[in-house]
Structures are given as C-alpha cells and as structure tokens.
Amino acid sequence: MAEKSATSHRNAVDRVVAAHGFAVDLPVVGRVRIPPPEHLAYYGVLGALAVAEIIEWPVALVLATGHWLVENQHNRLAHEVGEALEEA
Template identity: 65%
Template sequence: MANESPRTGHRSAVDRVRDAESFAVQLPVVGRVNIPRPESLAYFGGLAALAAVEIIDWPIALIIATGHALASQHRNRLVAELGEALEEA
C-alpha cells in the first residue's frame, strides 16, 4: 500500500479512520457507542448548527438527518451486496 510505513507496514491512524465505515468508542457507563464517519459527523454538525441559529426548524433538521442516515445505510448495503457478488464471480 502507498500509505504504509516502511518500518511497520501499517497505515497511519488517520488513514484507517478515513477508510473505515464506522468505529466505536467504549464509554464507562454507556458501553459501546458507534461513531459515524467524519464526513457524516460534519454533515450532522452542520444541520445542528443551522437549527441552533434557527435558519431551519428542528423538525426539518431531524427529517433531513434521518433521510441522510437511511440513504447512507442503503448505499452501504448495496456496496456490500455488490462486493459479495464480485467475490462469487
């Protein structure tokens, strides 16, 4: 791989996070919490900021965020099914 370190052969942590679909954090009281990709976090943060300064209403921001999450989940499922089909071929 182009991003591998010559000494360890491992990619940097930034590259692993960027390429990951999601990752999780273990919190003491709550337990395992899944964190979305950085691009999704920025998208949801932008929606929250727009709603916080009342450019858009909270219900509209929630509807948009839900639609984005559902579309992302559907896209990930399609990519996984395509990958499985290519493995079988």
C-alpha cells in the same frame, strides 16, 4: 482458486466499508458506529442551524434522517456486491 478470489473480494468490500467509519464499544449501549468526519460535520451544521432557528428542528431531523438512510443504503449495497462476488 475461486474460493480464494471470493474471499479476497469480500475482504476488499469489508475494508472499504470499515474505512468509511469506525465503531466504539460503549459499556451500557454496546457497539456504536461513528460516522466519518464529513458526516459528523453535516450533522453538526444541521444541529447548529436548528439551534440558531435558521431552520426548524423537524426540517433538520428530516434532513439528517435522509442523509443517514442514503449512507445506510450505500453500506448495504457494498455488502451485497461483496456477497455477489463471493458467490461468483
């Protein structure tokens, strides 16, 4: 019974992470994760601000990297919660 519960918790966490974005298989590159639309909009606006020289490109790069790192941490945390529930 505990194994069934752990599996359902793990499946729930996997669905939450999967719903947050999707991946595309590209011929040369391989599997590429596509961020959700609101993240794409954020990166697009940063790019537009850098192109329009409203902000400098290093600043845009730092902001985009920070945003990506926070999102990556969120996904890692969701997986760790799933693993913890699986072990419980």
